[in-house]
Amino acid sequence: MNTPDWLKLTSAALESTFDAILILDIVPGQPRILYANPAAERLTGYPKPDLEGHNPRMLESENISQQIISEVVSNVRSNLPYQCRAQFKRKDGSTYWAELSLSPIDIEPQGRYWISTHRDLSSEMRAQEALKNRDDLYQLILNNSPGLYRMYNREGRCVYASAASERMLGYAPNEMVGMSFDLLHPEDHGHLTDADIEEIWQGKADYRAYEYRVVHRSGRTLWVSSTMRVIGHPEQPGERLLLVVTEDITSRKKAQQEAREQNQRYTSLLELKYRILLANQPLEVAEEAIKLALPLTEYEFGFFISFQEENLHLEAFHGANPEVRQQIEHVLARNTRATVLQLLEGTKPLFIGAENTRIGKTDVQNRKLFRAFALLPIHADGEVYGAISFVHRGHIEVSPSTQRLLGAIEERVSLAYSKLVDIQRLEASREETMRTLGLALEYRDYETKGHTDRVIELCQKLGEGVGLDEETLKELRWGAYLHDIGKIATPDAVLLKPGKLDPEEWAIIKQHPVVGFELTRSIPSLPERTLDIVLHHQERWNGSGYPEGLSGKTIPFLARLFAVVDVYDALTSERPYKKAFSHEAAISQLWKEAGTLLDPELVQVFVQVMTEPVPEA
Known part of the structure; x- marks a missing residue:
């Protein structure tokens, strides 16, 4: 199977996403846009050349508060991510509401850059505005909105839930009435505290936006994004309610997690390529590969097996305690180079699950230490010099992305290993040439x-x-x-x-x-x-x-x-x-x-x- 080109995949994802994405180089006094995707062109009205190379503050509208600007500056100085909702300006002077997400990314050795994501909230914000001005559309909008609208009284009890509650959370609107924030995931109580909600009630903030997890009626976990603000009671003037607008972002979170994992894998491959260039010995290459790859896999630990004539030697061990290392050394001592080559049957990576009892003609039953393992042959010119192994002592399922990652690493390490072996042979040849010159003088x-x-x-x-x-x-x-x-x-x-x-x-x-x-x-x-x-x-x-x-x-x-x-x-x-x-x-x-x-x-x-x-x- 061919290894995907992660750079092309990442680039295609950026180009095809619905969210406007800008990559920024934030140098004090002269921030500039390095990249804008097609969605950014559509949302802002600016063509790509009018965005790239220009100051991102040209998108600020006069409606953006000084508080938001100050918070952005503070978080950038502190290298912290930032998220808010604000109105931005298009090229034609009109404005649009967007959820701004600003996150730093570090790419060695180039430096730090920032990813700015604008999710168009214009429709949602217009719908919220209509709640105040158009009573005739109030119920229609709420009941047909993809988001869930809830209203809470000062005691923290739900007094209204839109029809989306059943679709999103599994509870009918009448079942939601009287509930507090009971559906919040236990691990996320710290993300949404009583103190945060009290600040909204006291008017210290116009609204608050949160991303957190909730528990569906069926027991499954959902990621949601909620915006909270205090509004007047639609039927009792003078009484206030807390409006909570919630959107299911589970798919988005999953996509973000997959994108992060892909980015981690791509970054690790770039880092490995860089470290390979610095390596002077073949063993250094294998060691760097294990250290970089292990955290991105489902395996517990990894090591390099080198061939010393027919014997197996354990090197570059990472991820488990010394006792496990000793156990592996005992296993290797009972086997030979021929055993490993028989398992591999060539130069392709081998992935074995706990359920496998035979590999080709080889019996691999009763392996408490190696229930699930990968074996990556390190080879040059058709000759196998050793193998990198990743191991888990339990029953695990190794994802296809992990197999693709380790396959890509095997290719890169083998190529680098081959070059370093050639260099060592060249060094040995040069050394022997020098010695021959010295000996030639002795014969004279x-x-x-x-x-x-x-x-x-x-x-x-x-x-x-x-x-x-x-x-x-x-x-x-x-x-x-x-x-x-x-x-x-x-x-x-x-x-x-x-x-x-x-x-x-x-x-x-x-x-x-x-x-x-x-x-x-x-x-x-x-x-x-x-x-x-x-x-x-x-x-x-x-x-x-x-x-x-x-x-x-x-x-x-x-x-x-x-x-x-x-x-x-x-x-x-x-x-x-x-x-x-x-x-x-x-x-x-x-x-x-x-x-x-x-x-x-x-x-x-x-x-x-x-x-x-x-x-x-």
Whole structure:
């Protein structure tokens, strides 16, 4: 099944909704409309170009109270949603009533935007106005309105209910008479308090609008939107009543919830795509996918199973306690890579419910821990490297939207995993190429045989000892491989001369760092710190080195570090003109050269890492 394009679906929903929707960029002093849907054009009379890029306050009518403007400003400053009913102005100067909903949305990394929804209330408000001025239509409008009209006395008892009460709530109008707000959902009593209603009675607000849940006669729950205001009694002048106009918004709430879930899923996919770009290791990609997807599914927890030869290894666990993790580790220990591949039978996601007892030829009965689970193969070039699993220990029904989401995530993670595996292979290939260049020099100069691998091992130890990160350790290794590459241009008569070099020959030898630098500087993948080692590995702490005679900390750090390793290896290696130093003698010589030829701090760390006991296996 193809994964829906959530961006297109969201865009189509915005374009087809009956409510006018504006997306705003509210910058202090210069708010502007970024997007207006067709319903906004119809409602305001402005064509799209006359709305987009312009200040949304052009829609304000002179009938909008200063209180509403102040509340909007206050909520925007506090990044809080806002809802009210007000009159707005069309392009032709006429006005319309609308229910304004203003909500902030955060989209990383762009920033915060606002969604402004105008639901046309013109018909409803005209009907309310007719209640005051047209007694002959009063009952007709109420009884035929899709909304429910109720009137309450000062004691909070219903004295009138329109015919819609039976259709909306299951109670006939005469059954509603005498009721208070008895049908309010127990969890929503805090949304509609006696204090709120008292404020309306006291005239502190012209009206109040609420969204809350009520319980239908059948027991099912409905979402409703009610507007409350105090009016004069239609038959007893001087007596006041509380008019409550209620609309069933259950469908709208459901659509909003579905839209929020779709938006969450779309946002999560965008976030995952962004995190994938930042990931350096395949495991990071799987871990980010689990953390982002788990809250959007019906599952309890998720984890990544990696293949280590034929064994299964648990990684990137999220959503349950350590005891559950241990139980999963025991399950994985009893199974193998072949078990997982047999379950998958390919590279498509697998969704198993509690009722399934067999998957293909595999018996999956008696699984207390994995009653409902999803298995997403992470693959590249047809090879499965592992699987992401989402699990629930109970009997659940996984929605099609969850399956589509996890299918989309499996595709993205597998693609990213494939790229990172290719990058790792490329890195390994480049590393081996560097090593081959170093070894090639050894074959030319037999006196230094084994030098490359020895200094690489020592550099790794010293680099870890001073706390270098993985990227810097890589740059150090590459510099160690290539440090003597310039000797490729040194004549054999000089490089292989068994005796002491004369001044002219010594001058040729001293050119090898510069030659090596010139040979390697044009390689685009070589980091600057690797080139520093090639050019400056023969510099000395007191300035007596070459080719530039740098001293102290003006010598690049990795070049200073490599110099300690290079000198130690030279001391402990046999040459035609000297015997190999013992480890102890070499360390003693390093201490003598610390502060004169070598960086004393790095010598101290080197001695420390070289004398630490080797941990037992």
